[in-house]
Amino acid sequence: MKKILLIEDDEDIRTLLSAALSTQGYTVVSCINGLEGLTTLAEETSPFDLIIVDLMMPVMNGWEFLEKLDNEGTLAKLSVVVLSGMKNSDLSTELTKKVTFLQKPVLLHLLFATVERLFLATET
Numbered sequence: 001m002k003k004i005l006l007i008e009d010d011e012d013i014r015t016l017l018s019a020a021l022s023t024q025g026y027t028v029v030s031c032i033n034g035l036e037g038l039t040t041l042a043e044e045t046s047p048f049d050l051i052i053v054d055l056m057m058p059v060m061n062g063w064e065f066l067e068k069l070d071n072e073g074t075l076a077k078l079s080v081v082v083l084s085g086m087k088n089s090d091l092s093t094e095l096t097k098k099v100t101f102l103q104k105p106v107l108l109h110l111l112f113a114t115v116e117r118l119f120l121a122t123e124t
Contacts, residue, residue, distance in 0.1 A: 008053075
């Protein structure tokens with residue numbers, strides 16, 4: 001079973017996405033900000049197959065979370081989906097080249113297709 005780390009500060013969105021991904025057969029671990037996400041990554045005994053992260057969050061935002069992973073060399077080893085209300089064209093940084101971007105509000109069928117595509121890509 002594939003394991004997803006979901007980092008989203010909005011409780012309603014986090015609950016909806018977690019439930020929806022769980023119905024697709026994924027194990028989902030949820031966090032409310034990037035700092036909690038880093039702690040969870042460090043403490044989990046089995047690795048995550050995918051990370052879904054929001055950009056705008058308190059405590060540690062998605063940018064800071066991604067930069068920390070990139071500086072550690074971890075980002076290159078992970079599949080990451082970034083969810084944001086911003087347009088992809090507004091996010092042109094080196095980090096955005098290393099992740100898959102989906103604009104909020106995200107359609108669930110698009111999220112499911114993206115997750116499945118990323119899982120298939122890592123299996124080949």
